[in-house]
Amino acid sequence: MMRGISVSPSSPSSSSSLSFVFSSGLACRAAALASALLLGACAIGGGKVGMTRDDIVARYGAPGVVLPLASGETRLQYSRQPAGQEAEMIDLDAAGRVVRVRQVLNLNEFSKIRPGEWTRGDVLREFGRPARIEHAGNWDGDILTYRWREHVLNRLFFVFVDRQGRVGRTQQGDEYLEVPFDN
Numbered sequence: 001m002m003r004g005i006s007v008s009p010s011s012p013s014s015s016s017s018l019s020f021v022f023s024s025g026l027a028c029r030a031a032a033l034a035s036a037l038l039l040g041a042c043a044i045g046g047g048k049v050g051m052t053r054d055d056i057v058a059r060y061g062a063p064g065v066v067l068p069l070a071s072g073e074t075r076l077q078y079s080r081q082p083a084g085q086e087a088e089m090i091d092l093d094a095a096g097r098v099v100r101v102r103q104v105l106n107l108n109e110f111s112k113i114r115p116g117e118w119t120r121g122d123v124l125r126e127f128g129r130p131a132r133i134e135h136a137g138n139w140d141g142d143i144l145t146y147r148w149r150e151h152v153l154n155r156l157f158f159v160f161v162d163r164q165g166r167v168g169r170t171q172q173g174d175e176y177l178e179v180p181f182d183n
Helices: 025-041 053-060 120-127
Strands: 003-007 018-022 065-068 074-079 087-092 098-103 132-136 139-150 153-162 167-174
Touching (some): 120 153
Antiparallel strands (some): 003 018, 074 087, 132 139, 139 153, 153 167
16 A cells, blocks of 8 residues: 655745655654654753854754844744644744744644734744745635644644734634554
């Protein structure tokens, strides 16, 4: 039995994609284990208040995005999207020292989104890049889809952004991942 994994980019302007085909469930599980180990090498979650920017970069590598904040602080975004379920925001003061570290892909953080008030830029600043940008026939705009984990559940959080760049609504869903089993 052939099993496949197909990965497409989250950016609609990118045309590349990757495909892997495995001939057995064992090979599929081995590939999943290898992926998990590789992602573990890029682990986030150890930034501490008081560390310097150089400490953070030496420990975790270059951030995916660096953003200036209105407060004069700088935000380093470390995201595991599209494949992972974590995104960590590390905020630095003007001297380059860590003042806040937050794992933001959780219900408490998602509940801060205010439809009608927030913009696409607000969402990207607070949560980083989404796992996917999707479209649906009943929504005239983009749907930013974030993968996250709630206890033992794999979840999706959808942020509906209209053509003017305003958040119109949000929604949660479950993510059902195929787990290969051999009989």
